Amino acid sequence: MSDFDWGKGSYEPTAADLLPAARELVTAARIQPGEHVVDVGAGTGNVALLAADLGARVTAVEPATRLREVIAETALDRDLTVVDGTAASVPLPDSSADAILSNFAVIFAPDPAAALAELARVARPTGRILLTSWQPGVLSKLVGVVIAALREVTGSVDMGTPFNWHDPNALSDLLAPHGFTVSSRTLELDVVTASPAEYWETRIATHPLGIETLPVLEKAGRLDEVRNRVLHMLDENWTTSTGEVRLKAQYLLATAVR
Numbered sequence: 001m002s003d004f005d006w007g008k009g010s011y012e013p014t015a016a017d018l019l020p021a022a023r024e025l026v027t028a029a030r031i032q033p034g035e036h037v038v039d040v041g042a043g044t045g046n047v048a049l050l051a052a053d054l055g056a057r058v059t060a061v062e063p064a065t066r067l068r069e070v071i072a073e074t075a076l077d078r079d080l081t082v083v084d085g086t087a088a089s090v091p092l093p094d095s096s097a098d099a100i101l102s103n104f105a106v107i108f109a110p111d112p113a114a115a116l117a118e119l120a121r122v123a124r125p126t127g128r129i130l131l132t133s134w135q136p137g138v139l140s141k142l143v144g145v146v147i148a149a150l151r152e153v154t155g156s157v158d159m160g161t162p163f164n165w166h167d168p169n170a171l172s173d174l175l176a177p178h179g180f181t182v183s184s185r186t187l188e189l190d191v192v193t194a195s196p197a198e199y200w201e202t203r204i205a206t207h208p209l210g211i212e213t214l215p216v217l218e219k220a221g222r223l224d225e226v227r228n229r230v231l232h233m234l235d236e237n238w239t240t241s242t243g244e245v246r247l248k249a250q251y252l253l254a255t256a257v258r
C-alpha cells in the first residue's frame with residue numbers, strides 16, 4: 001500500500017480538506033519572495049500554489065502523473081515547475097532549496113530515513129524542512145476499520161517501514177544527523193461532509209487509497225460489512241443533529257532548521 005498511484009480515483013476532495021494545513025505550513029515557513037521552495041508530494045498543489053503566490057520560485061515534486069497535470073494546469077503564469085519524483089528521489093541539485101515543505105506526503109515514503117536524508121541533501125545549509133503528519137486519532141480509527149479487514153482477507157498489508165511521523169523525537173533522530181533541530185506543535189483540522197454516506201463515497205471509496213484497496217474487500221465479500229461499520233462509527237461519533245459529519249483531526253506541524 002506504500003507504493004500506488006495517487007492519481008487514480010478522486011484525490012481532490014481530500015486536497016480541499018488539507019488546504020488549511022497547507023496554509024499553516026506555508027505561514028510557518030515564513031517564505032520570502034524569490035526563495036526556492038520545494039513542495040514534496042505536492043498532490044494537486046496546495047502548498048506549491050500558496051508559496052508561488054507569495055513570490056517564491058517553486059518546484060512541486062509529485063510521483064502521480066495525473067496530479068502533476070492538475071498542478072501544471074492550475075499553475076497558469078506562476079513561477080512553478082512541476083517534476084516527477086519522490087521524497088527519497090528529488091530531481092534537484094544538492095543545497096538548492098531554501099525551504100522544503102511536505103503536507104501529509106513525505107509520511108508515505110517507504111523508507112523514512114532515506115527520504116529525510118534526501119530532503120536534507122536538497123536543503124541549503126541555511127535551509128529549513130517543514131512537514132505535517134496525522135496524530136493517531138479520528139482518521140486512524142476510520143482507516144483502521146478498512147486496514148483490519150484487509151489484514152483478515154490478505155494476511156498482511158504493506159504499510160512501508162513503521163515510523164512515528166507524528167513523534168518529534170522520531171523526526172529528530174533522523175534529522176539531527178544532518179544538522180537539523182526539530183520543533184513542533186499540534187494543530188487541528190476540520191473535515192466536514194454533508195452525511196456519513198458522502199464521507200464514505202468521497203473520502204474513502206473514491207479516494208486513491210480506497211480505489212487501491214476496496215476491490216480486494218469486494219472480491220472477498222467483505223465490502224458491505226466494512227462500509228456499514230464505517231458509517232456506523234461516523235454516525236455514532238461525529239454526526240451532528242443536522243446530519244453533517246464533522247471530524248476534528250489533530251496533526252503535527254514540524255519545523256526543522258539547521
Ligand SMILES: C[S@@+](CC[C@H](N)C(=O)[O-])C[C@H]1O[C@@H](n2cnc3c(N)ncnc32)[C@H](O)[C@@H]1O
Nearest residue numbers: 006015018041042043046086087103105108109
Ligand atoms: C495525502 S496526499 C497530500 C498531497 C498534498 N501535499 C496536499 O496538501 O493535498 C499524499 C501525496 O503524497 C504523494 N506521495 C506518495 N508517496 C510519496 C513519496 N514516497 N514521496 C513523495 N510523495 C509521495 C502522493 O502522490 C500524494 O500526492
